[in-house]
Amino acid sequence: MPELPEVEVIRRGLTPHLVGRKILAVVNAGRKLRLPVPKARLQELVVNGSITELSRRAKYLLIHMANGAVLVIHLGMTGRLRIFPANTPLVRHDHLRFRLDNDQELRYNDTRRFGAILVFGSQQAMAQELFAALGPEPFDQEFSADYLLDMARARKQPVKNFLMASRTVVGIGNIYASEILFAARVSPIKPAVKITKKSWQNLVAATRKILAAAIESGGTTIADYVDGNGRPGYFQLQLQVYGRGGEPCRLCQGRITKIKQAGRATYYCPRCQR
DNA sequence: CTAACTCCCTGATAGC
DNA sequence: TGCTATCAGGGAGTTA
Numbered sequence: 001m002p003e004l005p006e007v008e009v010i011r012r013g014l015t016p017h018l019v020g021r022k023i024l025a026v027v028n029a030g031r032k033l034r035l036p037v038p039k040a041r042l043q044e045l046v047v048n049g050s051i052t053e054l055s056r057r058a059k060y061l062l063i064h065m066a067n068g069a070v071l072v073i074h075l076g077m078t079g080r081l082r083i084f085p086a087n088t089p090l091v092r093h094d095h096l097r098f099r100l101d102n103d104q105e106l107r108y109n110d111t112r113r114f115g116a117i118l119v120f121g122s123q124q125a126m127a128q129e130l131f132a133a134l135g136p137e138p139f140d141q142e143f144s145a146d147y148l149l150d151m152a153r154a155r156k157q158p159v160k161n162f163l164m165a166s167r168t169v170v171g172i173g174n175i176y177a178s179e180i181l182f183a184a185r186v187s188p189i190k191p192a193v194k195i196t197k198k199s200w201q202n203l204v205a206a207t208r209k210i211l212a213a214a215i216e217s218g219g220t221t222i223a224d225y226v227d228g229n230g231r232p233g234y235f236q237l238q239l240q241v242y243g244r245g246g247e248p249c250r251l252c253q254g255r256i257t258k259i260k261q262a263g264r265a266t267y268y269c270p271r272c273q274r
Numbered sequence: 275c276t277a278a279c280t281c282c283c284t285g286a287t288a289g290c
Numbered sequence: 291t292g293c294t295a296t297c298a299g300g301g302a303g304t305t306a
Contacts, residue, residue, distance in 0.1 A: 003299065034282070034301080059300075077300055078284080093284085112283045114300060157277060166301080173299055222299065223286080242299095262278055265297085 002075045004059060004138065004171025005214035006225055006233065010081055011056045013228035014106070017083045018051045018063065022101040029095045034076060034116045037096065041119040045069035046098075058134055058170035062126070069119060070126045076114030082107055082230055111224075135169045138207050143169055145200035152192035152200075159195055160188035161262050163203070172207065175220055175242045178267045180206045182241045187273040188266045189259070213238065241267040 002010070026042045049065040056062060061081070063071040073081060086105045090097075096108040096117060108117070120126035135151075136142040151168055152159075162168055164177050172180065181188045183206035186199050195203070219225055219233030222243070226232050236243075240250055245258030249269040259266050 006299080074300080076283095077298070079300095110283095111285070112298090112300095114282065116301095155276080161277080175299060220299080225299075263280085264299095 002059060002079065002219070002225060003173035003176050003214075004056075005176070005211055005235070006219035006227075007056055007059050007061055007075065007171075008215050009219045009233065010075075010228045011054050011061055013231075014061075014081065014083065015054045017104065017228065018054060018100075018106065020051065022050045023047060023098050024101055025099040027097040027099065031095055031113065033095065033110060033113045034074075035118070037117050038119050042071075042117075045119050045121060046071050057131060057137070058166060059173075060130070064123075068122050070123055072116075072118040072120065072126065072130065073108065074116040074118075076110060076112065076116070078111040078224060079115035080107075080109045080224070080226060082109070082226065082228055133167055135165075135167050138169055138171055138211055143204060143207075145197050145204055148195075148200040148203070149197055152195060155192040157192050158189050158261055159186060159192045159203075160266055162192035163207075169207070171211070174264050175222070175239070176207075176210055176214065178242045179240060180210050182268060182273060183210055185273055187270070188261065188268050190274075241269060243267065 023046055026047055028037050028039055046065060046069060049067050051063055052066050053064040059074060061073045065071065084105050084107055086099060086103050093109045093111045094107055095110055098106040100106065152162060155162060160177050160181060163172050180203065184199065184202040186203060214220060214235040217233055217235035217238065218227060218231065220235040221232035222236060241256050244256045245267055247256050249256055249272055252269065252271045254269055254271040256267055257270055
């Protein structure tokens with residue numbers, strides 16, 4: 001589900017509900033997510049602590065505690081994070097509840113349990129263990145045509161998979177990869193090493209434009225994504241190629257093609273994207 | 275080293 | 291209707 005825009009929308013939506021609040025208790029339903037829920041560390045470092053800030057790195061939501069600890073939440077494919085009045089009945093797949101000091105609860109629901117909850121004692125420890133192998137954020141200066149040209153040296157990997165690899169750049173998932181490539185008029189199957197500097201410039205610009213527009217629209221809701229307040233996104237209304245296999249290209253009226261790359265669906269217009 | 279495949283898990287949907 | 295196969299927004303580990 002959530003790529004960078006969705007996590008960012010959730011971060012912004014939850015911030016006013018969480019910053020300054022105290023976490024009174026963490027209730028764990030017991031099922032393991034991608035990793036076991038670190039119950040002892042939650043108890044030790046998060047319970048009875050106050051939240052100072054919410055930030056984001058890649059697709060990780062970071063909840064910073066006044067004691068310096070960081071609660072890290074990754075939503076996987078189907079994770080949802082929402083605020084509810086504490087007396088709201090639980091539903092299927094509610095795995096974790098964070099009881100706040102205002103009779104509200106932050107609830108983590110995850111059908112497929114591909115998400116993860118992690119706790120670190122400090123930002124340094126988190127960065128060391130979690131972020132060491134991650135590439136730059138798409139909105140960082142470092143993410144540039146020159147950087148991509150360098151990273152793509154000797155890489156025969158298709159540019160779509162290259163853009164989705166977190167060591168290249170973080171936050172681009174399967175929906176936005178197809179949309180970005182269409183916006184830049186670059187074929188997803190072209191080997192990364194063959195992309196020209198001019199095309200990398202177009203791809204950098206397209207990445208920022210698409211991700212910013214998606215954030216502005218509240219993210220993309222295909223099946224079940226909702227933000228921290230339960231609201232869906234609307235960027236699906238602006239999708240140009242994703243999910244449009246067999247339909248006409250909005251630019252040339254040719255057919256949008258669906259292919260599979262490294263096990264994931266890719267959509268593109270073979271006439272507009274070269 | 276690279277890059278594709280496999281698996282984690284549940285649920286929706288398509289096809290027979 | 292009911293079964294089976296396929297697919298799904300992520301990512302870590304394995305394989306060739």
